[in-house]
Every structure is written in C-alpha cells, then in structure tokens.
Amino acid sequence: MSTPAPGAAPDTTRIHNIGYRSYDGPRLGRSYARRSLFSQSLRGAYGLGRSAKSKVLPMLLFAVMCAPALISVAISVYIKADKLPMEYTQYAVYLQLVIAVYLASQAPQSVSRDLRFRTVPLYFSRPIERVDYVLAKYGAMASALFILTAAPLVIMWIGSMLAKMDFAEQAKLFGQGLVSVAVLSVLFGGIGLVMAALTPRRGFGVAAVIAVLTISYGAVSTLQGISYATENTDAIAWLGLFSPLTLIIGLQNAFLGAPASFPGEVPVGAGTGVVYLVVVLGLIAACYGILMARYRKVGL
Numbered sequence: 001m002s003t004p005a006p007g008a009a010p011d012t013t014r015i016h017n018i019g020y021r022s023y024d025g026p027r028l029g030r031s032y033a034r035r036s037l038f039s040q041s042l043r044g045a046y047g048l049g050r051s052a053k054s055k056v057l058p059m060l061l062f063a064v065m066c067a068p069a070l071i072s073v074a075i076s077v078y079i080k081a082d083k084l085p086m087e088y089t090q091y092a093v094y095l096q097l098v099i100a101v102y103l104a105s106q107a108p109q110s111v112s113r114d115l116r117f118r119t120v121p122l123y124f125s126r127p128i129e130r131v132d133y134v135l136a137k138y139g140a141m142a143s144a145l146f147i148l149t150a151a152p153l154v155i156m157w158i159g160s161m162l163a164k165m166d167f168a169e170q171a172k173l174f175g176q177g178l179v180s181v182a183v184l185s186v187l188f189g190g191i192g193l194v195m196a197a198l199t200p201r202r203g204f205g206v207a208a209v210i211a212v213l214t215i216s217y218g219a220v221s222t223l224q225g226i227s228y229a230t231e232n233t234d235a236i237a238w239l240g241l242f243s244p245l246t247l248i249i250g251l252q253n254a255f256l257g258a259p260a261s262f263p264g265e266v267p268v269g270a271g272t273g274v275v276y277l278v279v280v281l282g283l284i285a286a287c288y289g290i291l292m293a294r295y296r297k298v299g300l
Contacts (some may be wrong), residue, residue, distance in 0.1 A: 034136050063150070069086075088116075091177065108114070116201070217245045223239050250276045
C-alpha cells in the first residue's frame with residue numbers, strides 16, 4: 001500500500017454541495033447602496049431602527065428644541081401679537097447648546113462604530129466606494145441637523161398664520177430662517193463628522209465636537225467683548241471668522257436680514273459678508289476633503 005505524498009489530500013476528502021446558489025437577480029448598484037446608507041444613517045441619528053435606549057437622547061433634544069417655539073406661538077396667538085417674539089434667524093443661535101449636544105452625541109454614533117469595529121473596508125468592497133460613503137454620511141448628518149433646526153421654524157410659521165400675521169412678511173422671514181439653518185446644518189455636520197472620524201473612541205469624539213463648537217464660540221465672544229470695551233469695534237466683525245457659530249451669525253446678518261448680534265450690535269457689511277461666505281464654503285469643502293482623506297487611509 002503506497003503512502004500519500006506530503007501535502008496531498010487524503011482519500012477521505014469529499015466535496016459537499018450544501019445548497020448555495022448563485023444570485024441571478026438585478027444588481028442595484030452604487031446609487032442604491034448610497035441611498036440605503038444615507039437612509040440608515042439618517043434614521044440612526046434619531047434612534048430609529050435601534051434600541052429604545054438609543055431613541056431617548058435624540059428625541060428628548062428634539063423636544064427641547066421645539067419647546068420654545070411652541071411656547072412663543074402660544075403666547076403670540078393668545079395676545080394676538082403682530083410679530084413673533086423671536087426672529088427665525090436667531091432661533092438656532094439661542095439654542096446653540098442643544099444643537100451642540102445633539103451633534104456631539106450623534107456624529108460619533110454615525111462614524112465611530114464603523115472605525116472601531118473595522119467595518120469600513122466591508123463598505124468599500126463592492127459596489128460602494130469611498131466617495132459614496134462620505135457623501136451618504138455627510139448628507140445624513142446635515143439632514144438630521146436640518147430637521148432638528150428647521151422643525152421649530154415650521155412651528156413658528158404655522159403659529160404666525162394662526163395669529164393672522166402678515167403672510168408675505170412671515171413667508172419671507174421663514175425662508176430666510178430656513179436658508180440660515182440649512183447653511184448651519186451643512187457646516188456643523190461636516191465639523192462634527194470630522195471630529196468624530198479622527199478617533200474610533202466615541203467618548204473622545206463627543207468631547208472633541210463639544211470643545212470645537214463651544215470653546216471656539218466662547219473665545220471669540222470674549223475677544224469681541226474686549227474689542228468693544230476698548231472701542232476697537234472694527235475688529236469685532238473680523239473676529240467672527242474664527243468660530244463656526246459666529247460665522248453663521250455674521251453671514252445671516254450680512255445677507256439674510258438678521259439683526260446684528262455681535263457686541264455693541266456691530267453689523268457685518270456686505271463686503272465682510274462675502275469673506276464670511278467664502279470662509280464658510282471653504283470650511284465645508286475642507287471638511288469633505290478631510291473625510292475623504294481619512295477614509296482613504298482606513299478603507300484600504
């Protein structure tokens with residue numbers, strides 16, 4: 001009896017057919033995968049499709065975001081006011097802390113787990129590519145923020161109609177408010193995702209997002225206050241370029257009819273407003289580029 005050669009399969013080797021069949025159905029392609037990832041990420045930003053525990057914080061923050069709008073509408077309807085007590089463009093500025101907490105809690109949830117559990121290469125295997133992943137995640141985060149910030153404005157506009165305020169004026173102010181929160185959502189969404197994507201640890205991502213949004217705003221506001229106190233008012237508008245929130249404040253003051261909110265009610269002129277617009281667009285493009293570079297590194 002001859003012995004098998006080293007490395008040769010033994011005589012007992014068998015090939016078993018366990019019933020797997022090839023897939024002959026339609027291939028939905030990258031666009032479907034991108035839409036699915038966008039939808040899943042957007043739903044996840046509000047805890048939909050996740051555990052009940054995951055729904056508590058985003059839904060609570062959404063309720064907190066809408067509560068002042070409901071109260072202001074109730075007061076306006078009751079006293080039959082001819083204008084709302086709060087400007088559409090100022091609403092997100094007043095509730096900036098709620099927006100920061102929401103972004104800090106949901107941006108890491110959107111991207112950090114994929115990095116932590118090393119599932120990003122699975123996304124990029126086929127058919128989705130890096131640009132699809134980044135666009136889907138960026139779009140979902142910006143959309144989630146827009147829902148959070150636009151819903152109170154819708155409540156205020158409906159309330160203005162119930163109070164029988166001037167339709168044309170309220171529609172104009174409502175449109176300006178929507179443009180403002182749309183820009184805010186895209187800018188803040190990009191910043192939040194960049195901070196969260198730099199680390200797979202969710203806790204670090206939360207801290208980084210809050211630090212970037214709140215510390216920068218506090219520092220710029222302090223410097224603006226010092227400039228106003230020392231009568232150096234020309235520097236106030238330019239200092240606003242160094243914080244995401246003051247960028248939005250200056251932009252809407254320059255182009256969206258919002259009242260001046262900087263110390264001393266120093267306005268942002270049209271020329272300075274163009275600089276604000278360029279910086280905002282540059283930051284959005286930079287966030288997209290950083291995310292692409294980040295996932296080029298971790299996805300290959």
